[in-house]
Amino acid sequence: MPPTARSHLPPARGPPPPCPDDDELLPFASAGPLPSWIAARSGSLVDLSLARNDIEGELTALGGTRLMIATAHSNPKLCGMIPASVRYAKGFNTYGTRLGQPC
DSSP states (O other), rough: OOOOOEEEOGGGGGGOOSSOOSSSSSEOSSSEOOHHHHHHHTTTEEEEOSSEEEEOOOGGTTTTTSEEEEEEEEEEEEOOOOOHHTTTTOOOOOOTEETOOOO
C-alpha cells in the first residue's frame, strides 16, 4: 500500500501552502525520504500512513503536526528521534523501524 497523508485546514487559518488540496488523500512515493510538501503542510496534517513501505530518514519534519492517526511500522530505513506529535498518535508503533535510534 503506498504511503498517504490526509490534511485538513480549518477555514480560519487562511490559505494553505502550495501543495495538494485539503481533505484529500495525498499519496506519495513508497521509497526514499518524506516529500518536501509534508513539512510545508505539517500544521494541517491529521492522518499519516507510512506503514509497510521503504521510507527512509527521520520524521523531524512532522514536529509541528497534530496527527490524530499515524502508522510507520515496517520501514527499516526510518531512524532518529520521534516527535511527540507522532509518538502519541493513534496506531503509531516502531516495529520494524530504527526510530528512536541514531541515523
